[in-house]
Amino acid sequence: MEHGNFIAGEWCASGTGETFESVNPADTRDVIGRFQASGPADVAEAIRAADSALPAWRATPAPKRGEILYRFGALMAEHKERLAGAMTREMGKVVAEARGDVQEGIDIAFLMAGEGRRMFGDTVPSELPDKWAMSIRQPIGVAGIITPWNFPMAIPCWKMMPALVSGNAVVFKPATDTPHCAVLLVELMAEAGFPAGTVNLVTGSGEAVGMPIVESPDVPVISFTGSTDTGRRIAAVAARRLKRLSLELVVKNGIVVMDDADLDLAVDGIVWSAFGTTGQRCTACSRVIVADAVADELLDRLVARTAALRLGPGNDPETDVGPLISRAASEKVARYAEVAAREAEIVQGGAVATDRAGLEHGHFFEPTIVDRVRPMDRLGQEEIFGPLLSIIRVADYGEAVLALNQTRYGLSSSIYTADVNLAFQAMRDFETGIVYVNAGTIGAETHLPFGGWKGTGNGHREAGHVALDTFTEWKSIYIDYSGHLQRAQIDNQRA
Numbered sequence: 001m002e003h004g005n006f007i008a009g010e011w012c013a014s015g016t017g018e019t020f021e022s023v024n025p026a027d028t029r030d031v032i033g034r035f036q037a038s039g040p041a042d043v044a045e046a047i048r049a050a051d052s053a054l055p056a057w058r059a060t061p062a063p064k065r066g067e068i069l070y071r072f073g074a075l076m077a078e079h080k081e082r083l084a085g086a087m088t089r090e091m092g093k094v095v096a097e098a099r100g101d102v103q104e105g106i107d108i109a110f111l112m113a114g115e116g117r118r119m120f121g122d123t124v125p126s127e128l129p130d131k132w133a134m135s136i137r138q139p140i141g142v143a144g145i146i147t148p149w150n151f152p153m154a155i156p157c158w159k160m161m162p163a164l165v166s167g168n169a170v171v172f173k174p175a176t177d178t179p180h181c182a183v184l185l186v187e188l189m190a191e192a193g194f195p196a197g198t199v200n201l202v203t204g205s206g207e208a209v210g211m212p213i214v215e216s217p218d219v220p221v222i223s224f225t226g227s228t229d230t231g232r233r234i235a236a237v238a239a240r241r242l243k244r245l246s247l248e249l250v251v252k253n254g255i256v257v258m259d260d261a262d263l264d265l266a267v268d269g270i271v272w273s274a275f276g277t278t279g280q281r282c283t284a285c286s287r288v289i290v291a292d293a294v295a296d297e298l299l300d301r302l303v304a305r306t307a308a309l310r311l312g313p314g315n316d317p318e319t320d321v322g323p324l325i326s327r328a329a330s331e332k333v334a335r336y337a338e339v340a341a342r343e344a345e346i347v348q349g350g351a352v353a354t355d356r357a358g359l360e361h362g363h364f365f366e367p368t369i370v371d372r373v374r375p376m377d378r379l380g381q382e383e384i385f386g387p388l389l390s391i392i393r394v395a396d397y398g399e400a401v402l403a404l405n406q407t408r409y410g411l412s413s414s415i416y417t418a419d420v421n422l423a424f425q426a427m428r429d430f431e432t433g434i435v436y437v438n439a440g441t442i443g444a445e446t447h448l449p450f451g452g453w454k455g456t457g458n459g460h461r462e463a464g465h466v467a468l469d470t471f472t473e474w475k476s477i478y479i480d481y482s483g484h485l486q487r488a489q490i491d492n493q494r495a
């Protein structure tokens with residue numbers, strides 16, 4: 001089936017006349033549909049539509065905008081199974097995790113619907129008599145939303161819900177690997193009642209669709225999640241136009257296991273964090289930093305648990321670990337497995353798994369554990385974004401903190417310990433936007449800020465009420481009801 005772009009409230013074909021296929025990563029013979037391979041002219045049309053919709057949308061009271069978000073969240077909840085099934089087919093994650101992805105979308109829709117009635121500013125005393133002082137948020141304009149494939153519903157919702165509730169219109173460019181998920185979301189947004197032009201979807205490549213959005217002078221705010229290479233290119237273009245830009249980029253998350261840790265608990269958290277979503281979560285654990293005293297025991301248990309994980313298509317209830325998103329992703333993990341074989345010690349997995357019955361047509365890779373990685377090795381430093389876990393052995397907490405923080409990235413970290421003092425030190429010392437104690441690195445809740453330190457981002461946050469910061473300008477308002485001239489910083493300083 002062929003799917004259109006969604007521009008000015010209508011599903012339409014791209015002016016290029018070209019389309020591309022989206023396929024199931026568990027079985028690439030399964031073609032999900034054909035999608036518009038759009039170009040700059042489609043982007044321009046979508047931006048015009050968004051621009052035209054802006055005056056009425058920003059004049060709509062925020063609580064009323066919130067009601068539409070609420071309806072959208074309710075529709076997602078009603079269609080949760082259908083959405084999760086479609087996501088598993090297109091992105092590969094097992095159905096339980098796909099349900100979680102949809103649920104994140106529902107949660108942020110409801111949270112941001114509530115923001116329609118809050119969107120707090122400050123009302124503060126003025127330094128002068130008979131004068132009122134307050135601040136309010138206002139929308140910025142047309143927001144460009146550029147998203148990756150790994151959370152194909154949650155991430156677009158995390159960006160579009162705060163943008164829309166605060167009165168912006170959006171032009172949404174999803175990843176080329178997951179356009180069907182985007183179409184399904186936008187269908188429900190239309191049904192929920194977002195006015196024509198407030199939500200526009202343009203599918204196509206990063207170069208032909210993403211970059212024209214970033215380059216447009218009529219898109220003053222961009223929210224992007226993806227690789228650092230792409231983020232840098234976007235940042236360079238956006239900087240020339242002084243755009244508001246929120247970036248969520250490459251990650252290298254780590255779990256610290258101290259010698260007093262509950263190892264059963266740690267193994268549960270590590271296996272889930274390293275191999276859940278086939279290691280393709282932004283919060284996935286790529287490094288375990290373990291105290292020497294318990295390293296062998298932890299590793300034995302990890303290997304046993306990992307060896308028992310069942311690879312397969314995400315819609316099979318027996319499957320623990322689904323496919324990678326693409327052949328390129330699988331080849332990337334294979335290249336790191338070669339590095340591991342040369343520079344460290346592969347103790348579990350290490351090979352593509354497509355030679356197994358039933359997996360021949362998918363991008364499957366064995367869940368892999370590599371021991372005796374050093375913090376500054378390539379495996380300790382570079383993002384792999386697949387089911388390959390490195391074990392780094394350390395002597396004590398001091399070495400563990402050093403190893404954990406010795407990376408350019410900083411999204412999520414965790415510590416397993418029974419020592420409350422160490423737990424508090426970790427909360428203070430770990431240089432990441434999320435710190436977990438006695439749980440793995442994954443599982444962010446939508447009402448807290450989400451975002452990475454250091455090279456993982458540029459200081460903006462998604463989720464929580466702070467998500468509104470990306471999509472709003474502050475306006476400070478003063479009302480002087482004294483009836484005469486009062487000069488700030490002058491008249492109130494008279495002796």
Ligand code: NAP
Nearest residue numbers: 147148174175176205206210211226227230248249250282
């Ligand atoms: P990507 O290649 O950078 O793509 C992300 C999005 O940008 C896609 O929609 C892509 O379009 C588009 N794009 C590509 N080139 C572009 C350009 N020149 N101008 C504008 N847009 C462009 O990243 P990915 O491989 O899809 O995603 C995986 C990455 O996302 C990983 O590095 C992961 O760590 C990161 N991630 C980070 C977080 C976080 O919170 N920090 C969360 C999730 C994922 P096409 O699909 O058409 O190429």
